[in-house]
Amino acid sequence: MSAQESASGLLAPCATCGEVPAPGARFCENCGSAVGPGAEAGDGPPILARPPVPALPPLTLPPPPPDLKPTDPDSGAVPPPPPPPPAARRPCTSCGGAVADDGYCEQCGEKAQVERDHWAERPAPWVAGVCDRGIRHARNEDAMALAASGDPVTAGRFAALVVCDGVSAAPDSDVASLAAARAARDVLASGGPDGATPVTGDVTERIQAWQTLMVTASTTANDAVLVAVGDKAERAEPPSCTFVAAVVDGPLIVAGWVGDSRAYWIPDAGTARQLSVDDSWAHELMAMGTPRHVAENAPQAHAITRWLGPDSTDPAARCAPTVPDTSGWLLVCSDGLWNYCSAADDLAHLVRSTEATTGREPQALATELVRWANAQGGRDNITATLARFEALPAATTSDNLHTDAVTGAEPATRAL
Structure with missing residues (x-):
C-alpha cells in the first residue's frame, strides 16, 4: 500500500x-491540486468562484397557430379524426370477386371492366336497362338514363327511358351522350306524377303535353352537351350524339327521337311496330323505295341527318304517340342492338324467344338482349332499355294512335 x-x-x-x-x-x-504525500491544500491552481446567475423574468409563450400538426401524440393536442373507411370495392363481372385498386379481380385475376363499359339501371321492378361497350369498340359511347314510379298495372304508372348514342367519328362523344341522356331524363321526369309539373288531362291533352315536353327534353339535352364538352365545341368534329326517348303515362306511350336510335312497341302477340323514324341516309334510301336489307347495308347507311351537339341545326325531337290495347314491351335501344335485328317483327321474335327463357323481368331480359348482340359480333356499343306495359281497362284507353307530331328540316348527314 x-x-x-x-x-x-x-x-x-x-x-x-x-x-x-x-x-x-x-x-x-x-x-x-497536487495529491500524494506532502500535498497541502492550495498546491494546485486556484478554484475560481462562479458568479451568481441572475434571476430571469417569467417566460410568456404565444399561443400555437391553429394549423400546426402535432408530431407528439402526448402533446395534448386533439388528434385529427380518423380517415373515412375505404369505399366498398366493386364486384368483378366475371366471378363476383372484389376488384383491387390496380383494376384486376383479386379472385380470378381478370382485368375488370371500367364502370362505364357495362352498367344497368332499374328504377322500378317493371323498368330496367343495360348499357354495354360491346366487343370491338375501345370505349362505350352509348348512354342511358331511366326514371319510373307507380305500379305497372295501374293508370298512375310512369316511366321515362332515354338512350343516346355518341357519334364515333367525333372524339369525346361519350361525354356528350351521358350529359344528354341525364338532362333529358330529368326533364321528362318533371312531368311524371312525382315531378314538379305533372302532366294531367285526358289522353288527347296528355299526348300534346308530352310531345311538348319531349321537344323540351331534346333541346335541353342539346344544351347539356354544349356545357359538358366546353372548348371541344370548337373542333371541326365536336362531340355529338343521337337521342331517343319514350314515356309511359298510364295507357299512353309517347316516343321522341333525333338520329337513328330507336323505340319499338312489341306486343305479347300480334304485330310489332317501330315507333321512331330514323334520321339517317338508310331511311332516306328506304323512302325512295330501296328495300330495307339493301338500304341498311349501303355505303354510308349509318350516316345520320340529325343529331345533338354543338353543330346541330335541329335538336327538336320528332314525336309519335300510341295507346296500345294489349300488353307488351316498350323497347328503347341503340343501333348496337337493332343492327342485328332491324325489322320490328324480327326484333319482336328475338324479344319473345328471349323472354321465354328469362321471364318478364326487364333487367334479365335486357341483359340477355345485350349478350345476344355481343354474340353476333358486338361491333358497336349496345344499349337495351325496357318497360313492361300491361293493358289497362278499356275505360282508360282509346284507339291506337301513331302520328309524327314534330317535323323539321334535313341538315347535312353525319356518320356514326
Whole structure:
C-alpha cells in the first residue's frame, strides 16, 4: 500500500477539494491540486468562484397557430379524426370477386371492366336497362338514363327511358351522350306524377303535353352537351350524339327521337311496330323505295341527318304517340342492338324467344338482349332499355294512335 492510501485501504482525498484521486494520480482530476504525500491544500491552481446567475423574468409563450400538426401524440393536442373507411370495392363481372385498386379481380385475376363499359339501371321492378361497350369498340359511347314510379298495372304508372348514342367519328362523344341522356331524363321526369309539373288531362291533352315536353327534353339535352364538352365545341368534329326517348303515362306511350336510335312497341302477340323514324341516309334510301336489307347495308347507311351537339341545326325531337290495347314491351335501344335485328317483327321474335327463357323481368331480359348482340359480333356499343306495359281497362284507353307530331328540316348527314 502506498503512502497515498489511508490505513483503511482507501486513497487519501485531495487536501484542496476533498475529491478522491485515481490510484497513482499526482494531481486531482477535479481541481488540479497536487495529491500524494506532502500535498497541502492550495498546491494546485486556484478554484475560481462562479458568479451568481441572475434571476430571469417569467417566460410568456404565444399561443400555437391553429394549423400546426402535432408530431407528439402526448402533446395534448386533439388528434385529427380518423380517415373515412375505404369505399366498398366493386364486384368483378366475371366471378363476383372484389376488384383491387390496380383494376384486376383479386379472385380470378381478370382485368375488370371500367364502370362505364357495362352498367344497368332499374328504377322500378317493371323498368330496367343495360348499357354495354360491346366487343370491338375501345370505349362505350352509348348512354342511358331511366326514371319510373307507380305500379305497372295501374293508370298512375310512369316511366321515362332515354338512350343516346355518341357519334364515333367525333372524339369525346361519350361525354356528350351521358350529359344528354341525364338532362333529358330529368326533364321528362318533371312531368311524371312525382315531378314538379305533372302532366294531367285526358289522353288527347296528355299526348300534346308530352310531345311538348319531349321537344323540351331534346333541346335541353342539346344544351347539356354544349356545357359538358366546353372548348371541344370548337373542333371541326365536336362531340355529338343521337337521342331517343319514350314515356309511359298510364295507357299512353309517347316516343321522341333525333338520329337513328330507336323505340319499338312489341306486343305479347300480334304485330310489332317501330315507333321512331330514323334520321339517317338508310331511311332516306328506304323512302325512295330501296328495300330495307339493301338500304341498311349501303355505303354510308349509318350516316345520320340529325343529331345533338354543338353543330346541330335541329335538336327538336320528332314525336309519335300510341295507346296500345294489349300488353307488351316498350323497347328503347341503340343501333348496337337493332343492327342485328332491324325489322320490328324480327326484333319482336328475338324479344319473345328471349323472354321465354328469362321471364318478364326487364333487367334479365335486357341483359340477355345485350349478350345476344355481343354474340353476333358486338361491333358497336349496345344499349337495351325496357318497360313492361300491361293493358289497362278499356275505360282508360282509346284507339291506337301513331302520328309524327314534330317535323323539321334535313341538315347535312353525319356518320356514326
